[in-house]
Amino acid sequence: MNGGRLTCAAFTALAMNAALAQGGPFAKPPPLPYENGEQVYRAICQGCHMPDAKGAQGAGTYPALAENARLAAAPYPALVVLNGKSGMPPFRRYLDDAQVAAVVNYVRTNFGNRYTDVLSADDVKKLR
């Protein structure tokens, strides 16, 4: 759990540095430099949802994404990533449409999830 909290804090610091480097919190930071869904997952999501996507309980509750029936409809995880949800921060400013689609497709086809319909960057654009 400590590892998870540290990674989250590290991410927040990174995001803030990116915002400041761009001239303040209101300037749009450049998208983070990750190309595929696995890279996005490893860099951002696993800090809270854990490397095996089974979630964690500790200072907060991080739900499992593994074998999660709520991922059946692709727009749901995409909206959670874009807009956040209670304890989860929004990532719309840090991930572009292709990166959101890639990480959603990655979690929907790994960790025991077998949802084979593919979410496109265009689909994500419409959800923004």
Ligand code: HEC
């Ligand atoms: C700072 C911690 C944190 C990070 C980073 C994070 N999440 Fe979350 N996530 C949460 C929490 C907490 C919830 C539960 C929100 C609630 O419903 O209260 C959640 C919920 C979700 C849900 C909904 C699960 C369900 O059963 O309804 C999905 C999907 C999800 N996250 C995907 C992701 C993806 C993909 C990433 C990486 C881009 C990510 N999360 C990064 C903390 C995080």
